[in-house]
Amino acid sequence: MAAEQPALTVLQLDTRFPRVPGDVACARTYRAPVEIIRIPRATVARVVTDRPDTIDLAPFDAAIARARGDVIVTSCGFLAPHQARLAARTGRPFIASALGALVELSETHGPRGILIATYDWGSLTAAHLAGYDCDIVGLPEDSHLRRVIAGDMATLDTARAGEEVAAAIRAHLRSHHRHILLECTNLPPYKAAIRAIADLPITDILTCIEAVRPGTVRPAFL
Structure with a gap:
């Protein structure tokens, strides 16, 4: 039996702290199925930076290529400068940051x-x-x-x-x-x-x- 099509794919940073309801990467936040893909090596220290040009986007590209959600979002607003770059990797709605x-x-x-x-x-x-x-x-x-x-x-x-x-x-x-x-x-x-x-x-x-x-x-x- 095929897996249910997710409404949303969340590209989650490589973290393990609790994701409570209301958090973008908590399945209980949503009424519809959600797919959560953890991005290897994308730690908080590497993504939350005043030098966004230093962020390695290759793991995000790979995750977008296999994402199944109707909409794709990231779990960190500090990816805002890369909205256009990452959105170009998919034909679906992509939200890098609020x-x-x-x-x-x-x-x-x-x-x-x-x-x-x-x-x-x-x-x-x-x-x-x-x-x-x-x-x-x-x-x-x-x-x-x-x-x-x-x-x-x-x-x-x-x-x-x-x-x-x-x-x-x-x-x-x-x-x-x-x-x-x-x-x-x-x-x-x-x-x-x-x-x-x-x-x-x-x-x-x-x-x-x-x-x-x-x-x-x-x-x-x-």
Whole structure:
């Protein structure tokens, strides 16, 4: 019997930390079948970099060639500079990063109206942001979620992570902000905590997926 056609293929970095519901690489995030392909040697340290030109894209090319999903996405927003390069490898919709939404959001709100929440503020460059000058908040280096991701740890306290993510965003919110964009694909599980402190619309990798293929993401995570 043939395997069910997946709605989505996720190109996951070479990590083993917990992927909880709401994470792009957790099957329980979706209403439809998902295919997850781990990209060898694509560690967080190698992909989350202020030099995106140094990322080895060959393993991503190989994964795209065998991906079966209707839509293909990556599990790291820092691949944004390679959207066109990787999308050219397939005829299907390809989403490298939620940062791809910056063009449309900037037209609506202006770049300064957008607050970007990222894993690593220090590594996010103009190349990732397509030149837009937006306000940015990164996960503090001593925060639980960042340490779990950086250390590829086996356990994750989601309640603690949610509290810390919300606190970091709250500290950077200003009256001119009109929209929050989550670069990091590990942040959507904490949207409820973010919404508790910010009455603003949120764009992330899941809303981008849903825009391309409606009915893919469970409503609780949108």
